[in-house]
Amino acid sequence: MTTVIDTATSTDVPAALRDHLPAHAVDTAPELLEAYSTDWTRILPPSPAAALVRPSTVEEVQATLRVAHSLGVHVVVRGAGSGLAGGASAIAGGIILSTERLNRILEISPGDELAVVQPGVITADLDRAAGEFGLRYAPDPASSEVSSIGGNIATNAGGLRCAKYGVTRESVLALDVVLADGTLLSVGHRSIKGVTGFDLVGLFVGSEGTLGVVVGATLRLRPLPVRTETLVVFTDSLAVAGAAVEAIVLSGVQPSIVELLDEATLHNIDAHSGSDLAAHGRALLLIQTDGYGADREAQRLLEVTASVGAHGRRVEGAEAERFVELRRSGRGPQPELWGIGEDVAVPRSRLVEMILAIEEIGARHGLLVSTVAHAGDGNLHPGLSIAKRPGETGPPAVLETAADELVRAALALGGTLTGEHGVGLVKRQWLAAELGEEQLALQRSLKHTFDPTGVFAAGFLQEIR
């Protein structure tokens, strides 16, 4: 099931592409190739890609795949390049296919509560466009101002609001996909429900560009809530924060957002934002409720979190927006450190155990540790970092060791190695630890069914690099 394509082919890939595509769609300038060869992980291929293709039409995507398929050249599909797992890292000698010019919102239907979009649409732009109709696109990865719908679909992106509204998968009704040989396939339906055949929509969502290129998506929209309440709940210890999260889960209220920021994160945010969060407690829960009962729900959450010793209050208007913005902008750049940002998820009841495990791992290896969590669904983003030493050209091995222990700790708690960022190149090493060899073999067979010659070389199941 390993790939059969020889990437060291001597064929003139750019010339072949230009034979079938408009000149402006194909680029080979080295600086462009480099810029488009990695996502936010900065993982570059050992030698350059052969060409960057930026199609403006579905037909141009099909033509690109037909060329790649016939030449036996790998293709890596790329959204906005904001991935955190190396899922869009280019292949040496391969084609980079960017969906950025397929960026139109084709339809917003209030009656059907859906949007039909091209993959290059920026997620927050769609949300704003839906807002004009009293609707919203619920999934909101922290990257929503820069990431695109196609990339969100590729990684099955989560976000803050998915505690209540579900991840990207729950908002995708139908997809148009170009397969490895250039075939255009439409899967799913415009109706909310439908069970005809295997759920290929679900299979494409989260497949990280390994099965096909999403060139169109029909997305479910939700009503804009009539009311949103924001709570900031500080606690004197992480343990109390954990108890507060448990109390929220048991309260019967489904908040739209439950973000947990630990003490180190509060200090980091204060350092680059001028805020004074850390002065108010050792952990912060940022909570939102929305809908017709938002005020009552917020009141209930203030009560249940107070009952375990947390100090909460309602914030409104600009103050509420400021807190959400501080959370979204995150911990800020730390150029004096080597760092790893993680993305694991555990059953919600194991959240505090996981945070304690992270602290223990960090302490044992002499690392700085900070953790932000989408506590409403058990998804943690721990940061591990260590000061750069004079003369060091790369991160010390201890970071990798700690990350390995961290991922295995999440698995041991019944969790998963990636909650929402994807596997990509970064996390392939742990695939078998979570899936087991039998499931991994089955996943490879699935990939082979869709893409027998291994055209789509991105990410997590490819044996090459």
Place this chain on the structure above:
Amino acid sequence: MTTVIDTATSTDVPAALRDHLPAHAVDTAPELLEAYSTDWTRILPPSPAAALVRPSTVEEVQATLRVAHSLGVHVVVRGAGSGLAGGASAIAGGIILSTERLNRILEISPGDELAVVQPGVITADLDRAAGEFGLRYAPDPASSEVSSIGGNIATNAGGLRCAKYGVTRESVLALDVVLADGTLLSVGHRSIKGVTGFDLVGLFVGSEGTLGVVVGATLRLRPLPVRTETLVVFTDSLAVAGAAVEAIVLSGVQPSIVELLDEATLHNIDAHSGSDLAAHGRALLLIQTDGYGADREAQRLLEVTASVGAHGRRVEGAEAERFVELRRSGRGPQPELWGIGEDVAVPRSRLVEMILAIEEIGARHGLLVSTVAHAGDGNLHPGLSIAKRPGETGPPAVLETAADELVRAALALGGTLTGEHGVGLVKRQWLAAELGEEQLALQRSLKHTFDPTGVFAAGFLQEIR
């Protein structure tokens, strides 16, 4: 990609099964075989199945599959037998594998808001058990008192509340599955989120027993709502009912239930339940809202439905339960008629168009027509029927003709041939019309990847009968 198994094998299947299973797990009594050879469609195989296996353990399921795989005998997996699409119709000479004895609720975790169950658990039993912890299992097919979780997973069952809470897929976190060769595979995770590899959970849900036997499921539970409001909204015409549904969608309220019953349905219910629904209007919308804002939401829905001319009121307690029960029990038996019950879904904005198309088809063919719809998500259950004539031994061809026109009308409106019942034997004829030949070929390849020798012979992708 057609099956390679010869069902006419002369091997002594029961003896081979008894070699590997406890005696009480294997039955061959003709009356048992017949009873277990069909679901509510009453579609029987042309000659009897070879054996009925009712395993009590996962190991017994594995042993059954190993025997079937080695002998080359087909297996049809069966839940509670309440399917409406012939997905559990047995194969001549094959094995019927019933999951009814795998019926334990293994865990309910309030902290993780989930349940771990065996497939034979009756859906409503799980919901009641969750209720003791202040939780509920949200998917509620009308059959929930008789259908099992395994069958719900096989068909990706919907129900009344899925307008707000999603279909079965949205409540399945993880599955244990026995594959065609007896391999036990665990897919998914106990965490709410997780994107490691292709979404095999989503692929098994709705696969109608064609990929593997679900022997365990980790299911998401939701808080029991603090408050539920019930509205009955009668209208003087179907057009006003349609306008009311549209007004509900545009209101920004997400009701948990929006059921539409047409005039013929009201008469049918009155006839077998002693109710007087039809005296109050020509169509009924039965609506529920739930949660902390349920009362405000109900008030808003009364306003928006009144604004289009509907007459709504709040009902409480026993009266509310009675209305829900009348809806759930449905149209009642009509032994004097030949009938077909349909299950199509359309984009919500096309609901009234679809109902009018159904009425036109019925009128043109001289049929009785009644329609119930999960209007909140565009899923319709039209009934087509015609009086039995003396001497007729089966339904007249006109019923099939009308059903064909009905399904094609749904597809023409951008809908699907099955919203929640599944394809099974009943709807295989329309698969290509919805999916197209290319997608159908891909779906067959997928089936082949999981089950290369075609052990799982149920339903929609098998070429045999």
